[in-house]
Amino acid sequence: MTKTSFSFWATLFFILLGLVQSAWSCSGYKITVGDKTIVGCNEDAWRATPHIWFENTGRFGAAFTGSRFDGPHGYAPQAGMNEAGLAFERLASYHPKIYKKSGELAIINPTQYLKDILHKCKDVEEVKTYISEFDYSYFIEDVFMYVDKSGQYLIVEPYKLTLGNDTSYVISNFCPSITSVQQAHHLARYRNGVDLLKQKTDTSLAFCTALSDTMHVCRSKIGDGTLLTTIWDLKEGKVNLYFYHDYKHAVEFDLKEELEKGDHLIPIQNLFPPNNEFKKLENFKTPKNYLPIGIFIVASGGLFLFTSLFFSILWVIRKISNRYGNVQLAMIPLSLLLLNYMYVLSGSINVFYLPAPYKEEGNFLVSMSSYLPFLLLMLTGPFYIINFKLWKGHLWGLFARCLFTFNSLVYFVLIGFFFYWHFYDVF
Numbered sequence: 001m002t003k004t005s006f007s008f009w010a011t012l013f014f015i016l017l018g019l020v021q022s023a024w025s026c027s028g029y030k031i032t033v034g035d036k037t038i039v040g041c042n043e044d045a046w047r048a049t050p051h052i053w054f055e056n057t058g059r060f061g062a063a064f065t066g067s068r069f070d071g072p073h074g075y076a077p078q079a080g081m082n083e084a085g086l087a088f089e090r091l092a093s094y095h096p097k098i099y100k101k102s103g104e105l106a107i108i109n110p111t112q113y114l115k116d117i118l119h120k121c122k123d124v125e126e127v128k129t130y131i132s133e134f135d136y137s138y139f140i141e142d143v144f145m146y147v148d149k150s151g152q153y154l155i156v157e158p159y160k161l162t163l164g165n166d167t168s169y170v171i172s173n174f175c176p177s178i179t180s181v182q183q184a185h186h187l188a189r190y191r192n193g194v195d196l197l198k199q200k201t202d203t204s205l206a207f208c209t210a211l212s213d214t215m216h217v218c219r220s221k222i223g224d225g226t227l228l229t230t231i232w233d234l235k236e237g238k239v240n241l242y243f244y245h246d247y248k249h250a251v252e253f254d255l256k257e258e259l260e261k262g263d264h265l266i267p268i269q270n271l272f273p274p275n276n277e278f279k280k281l282e283n284f285k286t287p288k289n290y291l292p293i294g295i296f297i298v299a300s301g302g303l304f305l306f307t308s309l310f311f312s313i314l315w316v317i318r319k320i321s322n323r324y325g326n327v328q329l330a331m332i333p334l335s336l337l338l339l340n341y342m343y344v345l346s347g348s349i350n351v352f353y354l355p356a357p358y359k360e361e362g363n364f365l366v367s368m369s370s371y372l373p374f375l376l377l378m379l380t381g382p383f384y385i386i387n388f389k390l391w392k393g394h395l396w397g398l399f400a401r402c403l404f405t406f407n408s409l410v411y412f413v414l415i416g417f418f419f420y421w422h423f424y425d426v427f
Contacts, residue, residue, distance in 0.1 A: 025173050026041070026078075027172040027216075028040060029169060030168065032168070033167070037147060038232065040231050041089040042189070042216055042228075043067065043078045043226070046224060046281065046289075051075050052065045052253070053065075054255070054258045054259055057119050062080055063082075064077040065078055067228070073109060076111045079230050079232075082255075083255060084149075085149030086124070087146070088145065090144050091172065091173055095158045098159055101137065103135045103136055105135065107134055107138040110139070117131070124146050125152075132161065136156060143156065143157050153169060172193075174187070193211060209242070212242065218277075219353060219354070223277035228244075229243075238252055243271070286421070293417070297345050298342070303406070308336050337372060357371055357423075377418075380411065383411065
């Protein structure tokens with residue numbers, strides 16, 4: 001295989017694996033009392049690059065927050081508010097694919113599309129009209145909430161647009177039209193918000209901060225969870241920011257004043273005191289945020305694929321060794337299992353942050369693969385002994401011995417990563 005073809009297939013493999021992403025969790029709410037409407041948004045993400053920015057483009061200037069960089073398009077907006085008092089939030093969700101368009105126009109640039117809605121629309125009625133022209137099923141893994149300063153809101157699902165004007169409304173990672181109340185209450189962040197609003201409905205900053213706090217996420221593994229909380233005052237045109245689920249420190253921006261400064265982008269962590277939990281997030285390396293580890297995981301997958309093929313060929317042509325031949329045979333299924341696990345590690349970022357052993361609902365193979373680190377740990381001693389005997393006795397062919405030893409070295413490195421990622425912390 002030439003260097004060019006190898007680079008092509010390795011790059012393609014890495015890109016395909018990178019497409020397998022589990023979505024972030026988020027939550028939000030709107031509250032209207034009298035002529036005042038507040039929108040609260042919790043962005044729960046593992047990205048370490050939260051920003052707020054201000055744009056004067058189009059009919060209305062707007063503020064946006066987000067943490068995912070979209071190349072030449074800038075940061076993808078997760079929430080925002082414009083000068084007319086229209087705000088929105090984007091949340092990850094699930095909806096089964098339906099093979100029909102929800103509008104005529106294709107969404108070519110999703111980041112610009114989301115910005116354009118706030119730059120062009122003054123209320124949710126205009127948002128509904130605007131979105132209806134597009135095939136908004138493009139966002140098959142998202143649900144959106146738009147709220148204007150009158151208190152009316154619009155829920156945008158992949159195939160449904162729903163207007164409402166309840167005094168208060170809570171939303172999280174589900175499509176309301178296909179999710180029962182019982183199912184929604186399985187999400188603690190949603191349930192906590194609903195329960196608190198049953199006791200009181202208030203638009204004061206103190207109450208909304210407490211509401212955002214009770215809906216925030218902070219996981220025990222490395223203290224990760226809610227990256228950014230925004231509380232948008234649609235009447236006053238102000239937003240209060242809280243960084244990394246610390247509700248003791250807030251930074252307030254006045255939209256009108258910021259727009260007068262011209263377009264500008266601000267890294268949010270620079271606005272707040274040092275946060276030790278956020279430092280842990282920044283320093284926690286995974287295949288998704290540190291390229292050398294990502295390359296190692298993909299290369300390991302290639303090694304395991306080759307190993308399974310090599311020992312399978314030996315078995316087919318009856319070249320399996322008489323000494324430790326059962327080990328050669330065992331390398332075939334073991335390598336295939338590890339190849340699948342490299343796929344899991346390259347795809348789902350959840351596995352690195354959620355408790356071990358990682359479980360993925362509805363995916364038996366992924367859930368069971370979480371026990372492979374324990375299998376490798378148990379094989380470390382026996383494989384060391386076998387390696388010693390193979391080389392001392394000049395057993396197997398030279399290439400087979402080298403391949404087995406190389407696999408053992410990769411196992412050793414992987415076990416080190418597994419300890420680092422807390423995959424063995426099951427009790």
